[in-house]
């Protein structure tokens with residue numbers, strides 16, 4: 001007798017010490033018992049007062065019906081329902097979130113005589129996850145707004161540079177015409193000034209237009225038969241006069257292989273022009289060597305154009321932002337060498353749009369090597385015929 005009394009006491013001590021709410025009910029939803037924590041939560045001073053009460057005594061009808069339905073489901077199925085999250089209105093009117101696990105309660109014969117439940121207060125956890133969800137939603141909204149602002153900015157820049165280019169072409173075109181025709185020396189000097197100011201401006205507007213087109217995914221590529229050796233030679237010829245004036249040696253490292261591939265000749269030319277003109281600009285009086293070769297990489301044929309110079313080189317820190325728009329190695333570069341820092345950004349984006357890439361190797365004071373890598377695509381029947389007709 002004393003033993004049974006002390007084990008009852010022990011049991012209620014254990015139940016009251018548990019940091020979770022515990023209660024058990026009969027088949028009709030009447031409470032048979034609970035621990036102190038649960039009693040407090042439903043507004044009772046003593047757990048014993050709960051015996052015989054139902055959820056309809058503590059909760060709104062709607063909530064009591066939900067709890068009752070949960071109980072019936074567990075009793076009918078004969079298996080536990082684990083970690084079900086439900087809101088619960090407390091005796092003091094406050095709403096909390098609970099995570100309830102309910103188990104069928106069986107007598108010694110194994111008959112289900114009710115349910116035993118444990119409940120955790122997960123209000124704080126729910127608040128934190130609601131807050132996280134709200135933050136994520138805010139971030140998504142902000143990201144979408146930024147993306148659409150950036151898209152409209154790109155479209156605006158593309159339209160504006162297009163609008164600038166037309167009159168600028170007219171100004172430069174007519175100035176060139178007048179410059180050719182004029183015999184008046186002072187007019188010739190003025191026209192040279194207009195051209196000297198206008199041509200770089202046209203270059204800048206073209207670069208910005210290209211970059212915004214690439215950014216907006218509006219750059220179209222035109223497939224055609226192209227001889228990389230011919231494209232590179234033409235670029236070298238175009239820059240030969242300027243290089244010679246600067247005392248720079250511009251040459252092939254070795255006779256280039258002659259082959260044709262499917263590519264976009266203008267875009268390829270633009271990439272090579274950017275790399276070779278940079279090399280000439282930063283290696284005045286030095287040597288610029290260009291090489292062309294074919295390679296297999298990951299089972300695909302590629303052609304590589306390397307431009308190696310003996311110029312000022314690039315520090316590791318400068319290297320990390322080399323291909324970003326408007327990134328020049330130092331602020332002094334623009335003053336000393338001109339340029340706006342768009343060439344390499346355009347070159348990389350063009351190369352990537354064509355299925356390749358461009359990489360740089362360099363150390364400060366030790367020159368630089370830029371390598372353009374592009375897919376070497378075999379000519380289809382039609383294009384190779386056209387190319388033959390041209391050849």
Ligand SMILES: Nc1ncnc2c1ncn2[C@@H]1O[C@H](COP(=O)(O)OP(=O)(O)O)[C@@H](O)[C@H]1O
Nearest residue numbers: 278279282313328329339340341342343344368
């Ligand atoms: N061959 C090179 N040698 C040294 N620095 C280079 C070379 N090519 C590019 N750079 C560095 O990268 C920067 C960006 O090049 P680029 O995008 O072509 O712009 P820009 O020629 O208008 O300055 C240059 O300003 C320069 O600092």
Ligand SMILES: [Mg+2]
Nearest residue numbers: 278339343344
């Ligand atoms: Mg450049």
